[in-house]
Amino acid sequence: MDRTELDGIDMARVRLIDVAELAGVSMKTVSNVVHSYPHVAPALRKKVQAAIDQLGYRPNLTARRLATGKTGMIALAIPEIDHPYFSELSRHMAEEATRRGYRVIIEQTLSDPDLERAVLSDREAGLVDGVIFHPVRMETLDIAKLDAGTPLVLLGEAAMPVMTDHVMIDNVAAALDATRHLLASGCRRIAFLGVIAADITGSTKQRLLGYQQGLLEANVPLDPELVFTAQEFTAEAGLRSVTEAIERGMRFDGVVCRDDRFAIGALKALHDSGRSVPEDVAVVGWDNTFLAAYTSPTLTSVAPKKTALVAAAFDLLEERIAGYRGVGRHVIVGHSLELRESAPRTP
Amino acid sequence: MDRTELDGIDMARVRLIDVAELAGVSMKTVSNVVHSYPHVAPALRKKVQAAIDQLGYRPNLTARRLATGKTGMIALAIPEIDHPYFSELSRHMAEEATRRGYRVIIEQTLSDPDLERAVLSDREAGLVDGVIFHPVRMETLDIAKLDAGTPLVLLGEAAMPVMTDHVMIDNVAAALDATRHLLASGCRRIAFLGVIAADITGSTKQRLLGYQQGLLEANVPLDPELVFTAQEFTAEAGLRSVTEAIERGMRFDGVVCRDDRFAIGALKALHDSGRSVPEDVAVVGWDNTFLAAYTSPTLTSVAPKKTALVAAAFDLLEERIAGYRGVGRHVIVGHSLELRESAPRTP
DNA sequence: AAATCTCTTTCCAGCGCTGTACATTATCGG
DNA sequence: CCGATAATGTACAGCGCTGGAAAGAGATTT
Numbered sequence: 001m002d003r004t005e006l007d008g009i010d011m012a013r014v015r016l017i018d019v020a021e022l023a024g025v026s027m028k029t030v031s032n033v034v035h036s037y038p039h040v041a042p043a044l045r046k047k048v049q050a051a052i053d054q055l056g057y058r059p060n061l062t063a064r065r066l067a068t069g070k071t072g073m074i075a076l077a078i079p080e081i082d083h084p085y086f087s088e089l090s091r092h093m094a095e096e097a098t099r100r101g102y103r104v105i106i107e108q109t110l111s112d113p114d115l116e117r118a119v120l121s122d123r124e125a126g127l128v129d130g131v132i133f134h135p136v137r138m139e140t141l142d143i144a145k146l147d148a149g150t151p152l153v154l155l156g157e158a159a160m161p162v163m164t165d166h167v168m169i170d171n172v173a174a175a176l177d178a179t180r181h182l183l184a185s186g187c188r189r190i191a192f193l194g195v196i197a198a199d200i201t202g203s204t205k206q207r208l209l210g211y212q213q214g215l216l217e218a219n220v221p222l223d224p225e226l227v228f229t230a231q232e233f234t235a236e237a238g239l240r241s242v243t244e245a246i247e248r249g250m251r252f253d254g255v256v257c258r259d260d261r262f263a264i265g266a267l268k269a270l271h272d273s274g275r276s277v278p279e280d281v282a283v284v285g286w287d288n289t290f291l292a293a294y295t296s297p298t299l300t301s302v303a304p305k306k307t308a309l310v311a312a313a314f315d316l317l318e319e320r321i322a323g324y325r326g327v328g329r330h331v332i333v334g335h336s337l338e339l340r341e342s343a344p345r346t347p
Numbered sequence: 348m349d350r351t352e353l354d355g356i357d358m359a360r361v362r363l364i365d366v367a368e369l370a371g372v373s374m375k376t377v378s379n380v381v382h383s384y385p386h387v388a389p390a391l392r393k394k395v396q397a398a399i400d401q402l403g404y405r406p407n408l409t410a411r412r413l414a415t416g417k418t419g420m421i422a423l424a425i426p427e428i429d430h431p432y433f434s435e436l437s438r439h440m441a442e443e444a445t446r447r448g449y450r451v452i453i454e455q456t457l458s459d460p461d462l463e464r465a466v467l468s469d470r471e472a473g474l475v476d477g478v479i480f481h482p483v484r485m486e487t488l489d490i491a492k493l494d495a496g497t498p499l500v501l502l503g504e505a506a507m508p509v510m511t512d513h514v515m516i517d518n519v520a521a522a523l524d525a526t527r528h529l530l531a532s533g534c535r536r537i538a539f540l541g542v543i544a545a546d547i548t549g550s551t552k553q554r555l556l557g558y559q560q561g562l563l564e565a566n567v568p569l570d571p572e573l574v575f576t577a578q579e580f581t582a583e584a585g586l587r588s589v590t591e592a593i594e595r596g597m598r599f600d601g602v603v604c605r606d607d608r609f610a611i612g613a614l615k616a617l618h619d620s621g622r623s624v625p626e627d628v629a630v631v632g633w634d635n636t637f638l639a640a641y642t643s644p645t646l647t648s649v650a651p652k653k654t655a656l657v658a659a660a661f662d663l664l665e666e667r668i669a670g671y672r673g674v675g676r677h678v679i680v681g682h683s684l685e686l687r688e689s690a691p692r693t694p
Numbered sequence: 695a696a697a698t699c700t701c702t703t704t705c706c707a708g709c710g711c712t713g714t715a716c717a718t719t720a721t722c723g724g
Numbered sequence: 725c726c727g728a729t730a731a732t733g734t735a736c737a738g739c740g741c742t743g744g745a746a747a748g749a750g751a752t753t754t
Binding site for chain 4 (some may be wrong): 372373374376379386387388410412413414415416473568575
């Protein structure tokens with residue numbers, strides 16, 4: 001019986017030509033059936049479909065790719081897949097990709113300059129149709145130099161070469177919003193948490209700038225001591241940073257955090273030291289990850305419009321894939337400040 | 348100049364044969380250089396390398412795959428990429444994959460039976476060398492039927508067909524540990540949070556079982572009312588479930604949660620209702636995600652040995668890829684109970 | 695009944711790379 | 725200084741699929 005062939009020890013891969021032979025037609029006809037090409041006689045279509053089912057045929061995607069030149073995959077390169085912001089972003093990306101008929105392969109750069117470089121250089125050749133990349137360490141020039149021709153869209157603020165497309169939120173404005181909000185709530189000694197020891201990244205720089213602008217326009221003097229430094233991008237480091245500030249005797253009544261992870265570190269540090277939020281210290285996070293809704297108190301947070309960001313990135317990327325070769329487009333998507341308990345609306 | 352060719356409008360893809368022509372050698376020699384094949388005369392190697400550099404040649408991975416039959420990629424299919432447990436798992440997977448020379452493509456099933464089926468059926472054909480799959484809805488039989496020959500390793504407890512490899516922790520034992528710990532702390536009215544309305548999944552079933560065993564062995568009567576039902580797998584649903592229980596007037600002094608997300612929902616519900624943790628109610632989470640260390644109070648949580656789990660899954664998968672065809676191996680990796688404030692060590 | 699169309703189906707040349715088989719030197723002991 | 729062994733290099737047939745050209749088969753027209 002033919003079934004026995006199917007259940008052969010290795011169930012060897014069934015190819016187009018196997019189906020063709022069984023159905024007594026040409027490979028191309030089978031291919032036409034697989035692709036629902038309209039001009040196939042119904043009787044033949046049925047016969048071919050039967051052969052496909054009987055053999056359990058699955059097209060080999062690699063071969064298809066080689067033949068068509070399209071891979072149907074895009075790479076998403078992010079620093080850390082388990083950072084809440086990036087995992088939420090990944091989820092949106094994966095869903096949008098599915099909607100648009102792509103699949104996503106995720107590259108983790110760990111904010112390592114070499115791994116970031118690898119994203120742009122040899123790694124992806126012919127593997128993906130395009131790359132969406134959120135750099136942390138690489139700067140404008142590095143990227144301009146390496147950009148090899150694969151359609152590319154950049155995320156974040158670290159780099160923005162003239163020729164490359166780019167999507168971000170207005171970080172300065174967002175930080176300004178956050179700072180103004182704290183000022184309006186009566187804070188006067190506002191700290192900024194999230195500078196990484198001796199190595200300020202592009203995004204942080206802009207957020208810090210917005211924070212400073214906010215203070216200046218309210219005539220609150222800048223105090224460099226209020227810029228808290230952390231060792232790395234973790235909640236733990238945020239906690240330590242704030243704890244040390246408290247132990248140093250720093251006085252402050254508000255904190256703008258570079259991201260939600262730092263913010264939950266800060267909340268814990270404040271809680272552990274017996275300060276209450278927002279009464280003693282108001283806290284604003286950044287990214288509006290799901291964490292923000294579940295901390296105690298809940299966390300006011302800068303909320304980038306993630307779905308808009310994802311859609312914009314895909315729009316640009318698809319235009320590049322379709323052949324657009326012009327200068328880089330730089331799109332800014334909206335943001336809002338999600339008010340919660342840690343820095344509530346002022347009455 | 349040759350440079351102008353490089354900077355041509357489209358920087359057309361450079362192929363092996365282009366390099367070969369420029370260097371005046373055969374394609375195979377270039378290929379040998381690319382692969383650092385030892386028997387290539389140093390002088391030639393240098394010449395070829397120069398041609399590679401000059402043209403900026405990158406091997407086309409799709410073509411390589413078609414020729415070799417290996418893709419160097421594995422698929423990781425998980426319910427939700429932004430569930431903390433899965434994003435942490437993904438990170439470990441990505442890192443282990445890199446270490447072993449693979450790249451990971453992540454499939455999100457959203458716990459949807461159709462998407463889960465798609466993982467096993469047509470989607471991955473010829474795209475990946477193997478699949479690591481954490482099913483939620485598909486059960487043993489569904490999987491056994493669809494398992495198409497691509498090397499496959501299952502995670503979790505939802506399904507375990509005889510022929511398929513499988514890695515998990517001992518959920519019954521872990522739930523038993525958690526329950527015993529609460530009992531030892533003096534709890535007597537212990538709830539279980541995490542059954543999804545009218546549709547209990549494999550993992551939940553086992554955890555529930557361990558919880559019940561724990562109560563029985565301590566001669567604490569089972570109260571079905573103490574099994575709290577949630578609408579879906581979110582912190583929000585956990586919060587609502589606990590809040591409703593409180594409003595119904597349920598009395599309880601401990602909660603074993605099906606995962607950390609439910610646990611933070613529970614913590615918030617308890618906090619909002621004025622109960623203090625662990626004094627009034629002790630709480631145990633599950634998965635020991637980074638959240639557990641940053642809630643207030645911090646969360647005692649069942650901790651699967653994630654790195655062991657990842658390593659075991661890869662070991663099994665690589666054996667399958669290497670050709671192992673035998674019956675399924677079922678490996679159980681260790682777990683522990685990470686004690687934190689929400690259910691501290693008893694004096 | 696021949697000529698013309700239109701719809702179906704087949705043929706076959708790649709896509710870019712690798713593996714195998716073979717051709718061509720170099721190297722070396724005797 | 726020769727044949728044998730090892731070291732290098734080349735040729736070319738696939739891997740499985742698709743796209744376009746061309747052939748075959750009916751249907752329609754004159």
